[in-house]
Amino acid sequence: MAYTIDQLKPGMSASTSKTVTETDVILFSGISTDVNPAHLDEQYCKTTKFGTRIAHGLLSAGFISATLANKLPGPGTIYLSQTLRFKAPVKIGDTVTATVTVREINTEKNRVTLDTVCTVAGNTVIEGECLVMPPMAPAP
Numbered sequence: 001m002a003y004t005i006d007q008l009k010p011g012m013s014a015s016t017s018k019t020v021t022e023t024d025v026i027l028f029s030g031i032s033t034d035v036n037p038a039h040l041d042e043q044y045c046k047t048t049k050f051g052t053r054i055a056h057g058l059l060s061a062g063f064i065s066a067t068l069a070n071k072l073p074g075p076g077t078i079y080l081s082q083t084l085r086f087k088a089p090v091k092i093g094d095t096v097t098a099t100v101t102v103r104e105i106n107t108e109k110n111r112v113t114l115d116t117v118c119t120v121a122g123n124t125v126i127e128g129e130c131l132v133m134p135p136m137a138p139a140p
């Protein structure tokens with residue numbers, strides 16, 4: 001189901017959860033061409049403050065996109081902008097929950113501002129806000 005601008009209300013919220021796997025990190029490295037050793041080299045990572053490999057920040061942020069596209073506002077949503085503040089690392093095996101919450105609606109411009117947050121075990125790993133264009137109502 002997709003929500004059009006007239007169906008959205010401030011405070012509406014939706015979430016998506018995904019456990020980050022080794023395969024996710026490897027595939028994201030290939031797709032993005034981000035081969036930073038912080039994501040791929042366990043020996044290198046043992047020398048860092050994290051002590052182990054961490055997932056790409058934008059891999060976790062992608063779960064925000066999935067929530068917007070699949071749940072709220074839903075299919076047909078166009079992502080216009082996003083701010084991200086990375087608060088903590090995500091490790092392989094962590095379950096990331098991305099939550100979007102409607103903050104502001106501009107009916108005239110068909111724009112919605114949503115607060116976005118990703119958590120792992122209740123701890124915030126990413127926070128920000130986005131601007132989207134929800135799907136238009138079908139023609140009568």
